[in-house]
Amino acid sequence: MNSKQLQYFLTTVHKGSIASAAREMDIAQPAVSQQLATLEREMGAKLLERSFSGVSLTPAGEVFFSHATNLIEAMNLAKSAMQPFWAQKTGVVKVAMLPSIGNVLSMPLIEEVNQQGAKLKLEISTGPSYSVKGWLESKQVDIALTYEQDIDSRFMTVTPLINEDLHLVYSPNAISEGYDVLHGREQIAFWELSQLPLLSPGTKDALGKLIAQYETSTGVSLKHDKAYSGQLMTGLRQVMQGEGVMILPSSAVFHLEEAGLLKSIRIIEPQMQRLVIAATNKTSPLGDSVLRMLRIIQTTVKKEQALSHWRGSLSAINTASMSGLATG
Numbered sequence: 001m002n003s004k005q006l007q008y009f010l011t012t013v014h015k016g017s018i019a020s021a022a023r024e025m026d027i028a029q030p031a032v033s034q035q036l037a038t039l040e041r042e043m044g045a046k047l048l049e050r051s052f053s054g055v056s057l058t059p060a061g062e063v064f065f066s067h068a069t070n071l072i073e074a075m076n077l078a079k080s081a082m083q084p085f086w087a088q089k090t091g092v093v094k095v096a097m098l099p100s101i102g103n104v105l106s107m108p109l110i111e112e113v114n115q116q117g118a119k120l121k122l123e124i125s126t127g128p129s130y131s132v133k134g135w136l137e138s139k140q141v142d143i144a145l146t147y148e149q150d151i152d153s154r155f156m157t158v159t160p161l162i163n164e165d166l167h168l169v170y171s172p173n174a175i176s177e178g179y180d181v182l183h184g185r186e187q188i189a190f191w192e193l194s195q196l197p198l199l200s201p202g203t204k205d206a207l208g209k210l211i212a213q214y215e216t217s218t219g220v221s222l223k224h225d226k227a228y229s230g231q232l233m234t235g236l237r238q239v240m241q242g243e244g245v246m247i248l249p250s251s252a253v254f255h256l257e258e259a260g261l262l263k264s265i266r267i268i269e270p271q272m273q274r275l276v277i278a279a280t281n282k283t284s285p286l287g288d289s290v291l292r293m294l295r296i297i298q299t300t301v302k303k304e305q306a307l308s309h310w311r312g313s314l315s316a317i318n319t320a321s322m323s324g325l326a327t328g
Helices: 003-015 018-025 029-043 059-085 099-114 129-137 177-182 190-195 206-218 232-240 250-258 288-306
Strands: 048-051 054-057 091-097 120-126 143-147 156-170 187-189 246-249 263-268 273-281 312-314
Touching: 003 018, 003 029, 003 054, 003 059, 018 029, 054 059, 091 099, 091 129, 091 288, 099 120, 099 143, 099 232, 099 250, 099 288, 120 288, 129 143, 129 206, 129 273, 143 206, 143 288, 156 177, 156 232, 156 250, 156 288, 187 190, 190 206, 190 263, 206 246, 206 273, 232 246, 232 250, 246 250, 250 263, 273 288, 288 312
Parallel strands: 091 120, 091 143, 187 263
Antiparallel strands: 048 054, 143 273, 156 246, 156 263, 156 273, 156 312
16 A cells, blocks of 8 residues: 555545546546555455445545545654754645735745755645535645635645734725714724625625635625626725625725725624635645745745734644644
């Protein structure tokens, strides 16, 4: 048994068929079938039931799946522990993030990477949460910076970064009568948001899911009547024109606050927070470049939090040096 066989097995289970796994890993289908057959011979048990509709785990496969997952994760942890002993190597790391995260993290992250010299190269992609999640699952990116609402334990290994505070964001120049109650305030109760026209994404998006969860838990229904494109920059332009308000973290708007174009009020009763995570794909062992990038991301998050650009509390894991990755 080797790591390649474990990866083939886990990917086949996650994708539901040998053909889908072969496409995912960009290798020939017979090669996958051969490795799986070899693995079953070595284990002395049939692990997968094969049919025209795909594959399913046998009772033995259920037991082996748990061990295989733990073995891959243990390999990742072992590589992380060995990182201080590795020679510096050049590597390209692809990081995907949401626009709100990219607003606060992209530039300082690029600066941090540049300070590492020519040994590490960063490629950043931004998109909505569901796209970021899909890119990680299909291994188009190495690291996904997203929110706990999108954690999928089937393929993600997760490192918590920061519990960010969510704020009501509005234009200080809005002349609508309903905005008068907002001026000069530092906090606002969640129920009060029901009196304001809200620009919000649908529940396919991680933020939309979170808002819906708060509505359900509090019994408060918010006004989602305003048309919203789902694009952060477009939404912020609408807010600046007084067309509505948004629920956002400071990471998305700190630069506009500093310019006096927007104001934010922390949401309380209940306090609105969400956990920002760095996720990797657990079906592949981590390379040294990815582990180095994870450390740089943690360092950069700490710095932006200290500057109040990213308001919230650092996660317990991110208050100390990373000695391993937490599993979600």
